[in-house]
Amino acid sequence: MKKTPTLTILIGCPASGKSTFAEWKVRTEPKTMRISRDEIRFSQFQEVMDPAVESMISKIVNGQIKTLLSNGWNVILDTCNVKSEYIKQPIDDFAEMANIEFKMFDLPLQELFVRNEKRDRKVPKKVIEKMYHQLQKTKEKFDFRPIKKMNKNLEYRVQNPALPKAIICDLDGTLALMNGRNPFDASKCDEDEINTPVANVLRNYKKLGFQILLVSGREDRYEAPTLRFLEKNEIEYDVLIMRKTKDSRKDSIIKTEIYNESIKDNYFVEFVLDDRNQVVDTWRNELKLPCFQVYYGDF
Numbered sequence: 001m002k003k004t005p006t007l008t009i010l011i012g013c014p015a016s017g018k019s020t021f022a023e024w025k026v027r028t029e030p031k032t033m034r035i036s037r038d039e040i041r042f043s044q045f046q047e048v049m050d051p052a053v054e055s056m057i058s059k060i061v062n063g064q065i066k067t068l069l070s071n072g073w074n075v076i077l078d079t080c081n082v083k084s085e086y087i088k089q090p091i092d093d094f095a096e097m098a099n100i101e102f103k104m105f106d107l108p109l110q111e112l113f114v115r116n117e118k119r120d121r122k123v124p125k126k127v128i129e130k131m132y133h134q135l136q137k138t139k140e141k142f143d144f145r146p147i148k149k150m151n152k153n154l155e156y157r158v159q160n161p162a163l164p165k166a167i168i169c170d171l172d173g174t175l176a177l178m179n180g181r182n183p184f185d186a187s188k189c190d191e192d193e194i195n196t197p198v199a200n201v202l203r204n205y206k207k208l209g210f211q212i213l214l215v216s217g218r219e220d221r222y223e224a225p226t227l228r229f230l231e232k233n234e235i236e237y238d239v240l241i242m243r244k245t246k247d248s249r250k251d252s253i254i255k256t257e258i259y260n261e262s263i264k265d266n267y268f269v270e271f272v273l274d275d276r277n278q279v280v281d282t283w284r285n286e287l288k289l290p291c292f293q294v295y296y297g298d299f
Helices: 018-028 037-044 051-070 084-094 109-117 125-141 196-207 220-232 251-263 277-286
Strands: 006-012 032-036 074-078 099-105 165-169 211-219 239-243 268-274 291-293
Touching (some): 006 084, 006 125, 018 032, 018 074, 018 099, 032 037, 032 051, 051 084, 084 099, 084 125, 109 125, 165 196, 165 251, 196 211, 196 268, 211 220, 220 239, 239 251, 251 277, 268 277, 277 291
Parallel strands (some): 032 074, 165 211, 165 268, 211 239, 268 291
8 A cells, every 4th residue: 555645844943953853854764855945045046035036936845845745755844834824835735645744843042042153044033033933823823733644535424323413513703703802802702793694504403403512612711601692692502512711722622522522422413613724624634524614714
């Protein structure tokens, strides 16, 4: 059986050791290539930082990665990737070609400054400091768990048809429109706007006899205003499961646990309604459930 290649995305500031690691992996692991955006820029474009040049470099990088993965080679993407959007792009581009994993190099800021002074191509301190703080923000919101190669063929999990049929629905951004409210402060979530099309889906399926399971990343200390919101908008539901207070893990992890512990062997899930990309991907790719994304969720 042909082995699935791996795309390893390196994450870290300049002088954090990414290239040293990548070069070691290339030396020690068969069929492994390193793709460095900086080296393409330095060797082909004389270090010019121009939007048109950067666009061309992106095309070169993507072309090289695609060629290598399609021929069964593992690829190490040796770029800084300190912002989440930089990480998401290769995931979107190559999730159907390879398993994807992440390797983070998160060094203290002062150590980065010291290492930078020993480099041939030094990076301005202000640039390193800015990238360092960008990385800290990315660590808080990005899910760095490995991603298995996506199967192009639609695949749903096997469920027991004798179980009660159910719909899973998210709250923030799906059933409830926050309209500028801080998503981490749901103390006034009873003032959220109802997402009428989603609410009507729940109402219609409730009439058909489906169980309505509300699964939310909100902390359960906000249960009272959440219940007020549901009552005010006349949302009939059967189960409300919320994140435990002070559990700051990512939504995708929280909802996976909720599904496995409270839903999996108790309901036949017809489909899921959610909005956030990382959670939608988890429902579809890991839990193998039909998931309809109700809005843009790249955050």
